Amino acid sequence: MTALLEAGGLAKVFPGRPDPVEILRDISFAVAPEEFVSIVGPSGCGKTTLLMCLAGLLPPSSGWVRFRGQPVTDPPRGVSVVFQDYSRSLLPWKSARENVTLGMRRLGLGRAAARDRAEALLAEVGLAGFEGHFPWQLSGGMQQRVAIARALAAESALLLLDEPLAAVDAQTRADLQDLLRGLARKFRQACLLVTHDVDEAVYMADRVLVLSRRPTRILREVPLALGAERDQIDTRERPDYLAARHEILTLIRAARPEGAGA
Amino acid sequence: MTALLRPVLALGLLAALWQAVVWAAVVPERYFPPIATVVQAGMSMIARGQMQQALFDTGSRAILGAIAVNLIGIGLGLAATGAPSLRRILDTVAAILQPVPPAAVVPMAVFALGLGWKLYAFVVVLVTIWPPYLATVSALAATNPVLLSVGRMAGFGPVAMLWHIRLPAAMPEILAGVRYATTIALIAVIVSEMITGRDGIGFLLFQKAFAIRIPEVFALMFAVGLLGSAMGLAVSAVYRGFAGWHLAQRGRAA
Numbered sequence: 001m002t003a004l005l006e007a008g009g010l011a012k013v014f015p016g017r018p019d020p021v022e023i024l025r026d027i028s029f030a031v032a033p034e035e036f037v038s039i040v041g042p043s044g045c046g047k048t049t050l051l052m053c054l055a056g057l058l059p060p061s062s063g064w065v066r067f068r069g070q071p072v073t074d075p076p077r078g079v080s081v082v083f084q085d086y087s088r089s090l091l092p093w094k095s096a097r098e099n100v101t102l103g104m105r106r107l108g109l110g111r112a113a114a115r116d117r118a119e120a121l122l123a124e125v126g127l128a129g130f131e132g133h134f135p136w137q138l139s140g141g142m143q144q145r146v147a148i149a150r151a152l153a154a155e156s157a158l159l160l161l162d163e164p165l166a167a168v169d170a171q172t173r174a175d176l177q178d179l180l181r182g183l184a185r186k187f188r189q190a191c192l193l194v195t196h197d198v199d200e201a202v203y204m205a206d207r208v209l210v211l212s213r214r215p216t217r218i219l220r221e222v223p224l225a226l227g228a229e230r231d232q233i234d235t236r237e238r239p240d241y242l243a244a245r246h247e248i249l250t251l252i253r254a255a256r257p258e259g260a261g262a
Numbered sequence: 263m264t265a266l267l268r269p270v271l272a273l274g275l276l277a278a279l280w281q282a283v284v285w286a287a288v289v290p291e292r293y294f295p296p297i298a299t300v301v302q303a304g305m306s307m308i309a310r311g312q313m314q315q316a317l318f319d320t321g322s323r324a325i326l327g328a329i330a331v332n333l334i335g336i337g338l339g340l341a342a343t344g345a346p347s348l349r350r351i352l353d354t355v356a357a358i359l360q361p362v363p364p365a366a367v368v369p370m371a372v373f374a375l376g377l378g379w380k381l382y383a384f385v386v387v388l389v390t391i392w393p394p395y396l397a398t399v400s401a402l403a404a405t406n407p408v409l410l411s412v413g414r415m416a417g418f419g420p421v422a423m424l425w426h427i428r429l430p431a432a433m434p435e436i437l438a439g440v441r442y443a444t445t446i447a448l449i450a451v452i453v454s455e456m457i458t459g460r461d462g463i464g465f466l467l468f469q470k471a472f473a474i475r476i477p478e479v480f481a482l483m484f485a486v487g488l489l490g491s492a493m494g495l496a497v498s499a500v501y502r503g504f505a506g507w508h509l510a511q512r513g514r515a516a
């Protein structure tokens with residue numbers, strides 16, 4: 001099978017003071033169509049930087065990114081991002097509906113069609129009745145759903161999700177996890193989910209990439225076979241789920257600097 | 263309801279304070295007349311048509327001037343944002359001219375431009391253009407980078423980005439500059455009228471003051487106050503139209 005997204009020898013160095021800061025060192029991996037890949041790594045290791053390079057929003061210092069075989073220099077059609085800073089990623093002067101239609105611009109739909117589709121997507125993420133609300137009238141979890149709906153709106157083959165569930169409470173989080181997986185499957189989208197939560201990484205994915213501390217490399221790829229249907233209770237009790245979790249947590253603990261706290 | 267009640271209450275409070283000062287006789291009554299005397303003076307100026315004429319002269323200069331100068335200032339800000347070399351020139355000019363008070367400009371302008379509309383246009387533009395220009399330039403340069411990324415993901419080129427993301431995001435700051443410019447446009451017009459001494463509220467204020475016609479001076483002050491408030495309300499309406507979301511958002515955060 002040909003890869004949807006490929007990265008090879010990706011590196012990013014920021015010009016810092018007094019010395020340049022090396023964030024990413026030699027990242028190579030691929031994502032297949034409709035595959036769900038999680039990336040776990042300690043905070044500050046460069047996960048957001050990596051996603052921005054993959055999305056064509058930030059030029060890497062060296063290495064390459066290809067999407068559907070084409071080199072990525074600008075944001076390609078067919079890739080959507082849910083930004084980590086979701087509350088700031090919504091346009092505060094636009095309603096939830098208008099924020100979602102923004103995601104469809106590249107589809108070239110008519111006004112009415114775009115509007116209908118935006119409302120359908122908002123209903124899909126549980127925001128029926130809130131179409132006319134502005135972002136600042138919505139709770140954090142609801143804003144996040146709008147951002148997710150906007151990313152889904154583009155009918156992208158690939159969703160890049162930057163810690164999309166970090167700021168919501170446990171119950172909402174579980175609901176949104178299942179929603180995201182369900183919608184990605186329904187729309188046959190590949191997902192690259194960045195998270196610092198090992199349980200979430202394993203629960204959601206077909207494969208987990210574990211990142212090192214800076215300068216960041218891929219420590220290990222952990223393949224999973226948890227099946228297409230996941231269940232918040234049953235999946236998390238499966239022996240292979242627990243084994244993968246154990247493996248990843250052990251890896252992360254071993255990579256921690258001496259004397260670091262919990 | 264409360265929106266109407268508040269200004270009425272404020273006016274009532276002002277009148278009560280005024281009367282209190284008059285009764286306490288802190289200032290000789292000759293220089294601080296009772297409200298009724300001021301109202302009378304104002305009425306007689308209206309009866310003679312003097313008040314309307316002055317309000318029209320000053321108001322048209324200040325309002326047209328403010329509209330024109332804000333549009334030009336924002337336009338220059340947009341142009342400077344697109345052309346960094348223009349921006350460097352304009353920023354230098356702004357740094358030199360911005361601190362010059364209107365009163366310092368008028369005497370020279372009287373000789374060069376006469377007493378007509380050219381003088382007012384010149385003075386208002388010179389002292390008023392910088393707040394909207396500087397606000398536009400700084401706000402357009404400070405767009406939240408996440409929003410720029412969102413725009414790029416949506417496939418926006420530079421023009422669409424400006425129109426759909428940067429300009430709306432900049433509106434609250436730009437309109438704060440507009441509000442300030444509108445205030446100083448009125449000040450600039452009044453000061454120019456005082457110095458040129460031909461017509462307008464500024465001229466009348468000086469004339470009545472030198473003739474020691476104190477109630478009329480106060481009546482004119484109220485008239486300027488009302489004109490200024492009306493201009494402020496107009497700016498507020500524009501603000502609600504273009505950046506109402508910002509007010510509402512702040513209101514919720516507070």
Ligand SMILES: Nc1ncnc2c1ncn2[C@@H]1O[C@H](COP(=O)(O)OP(=O)(O)O)[C@@H](O)[C@H]1O
Pocket residue numbers: 014015016021023041042043044045046047048049050
């Ligand atoms: N534009 C930049 N210039 C310099 N340093 C940056 C820049 N962007 C991010 N960094 C640094 O890169 C590191 C990784 O950031 P980030 O990718 O946000 O990490 P993560 O998402 O894993 O928490 C941080 O230490 C951050 O300070």
Ligand SMILES: [Mg+2]
Pocket residue numbers: 047048049084162163
């Ligand atoms: Mg991050």
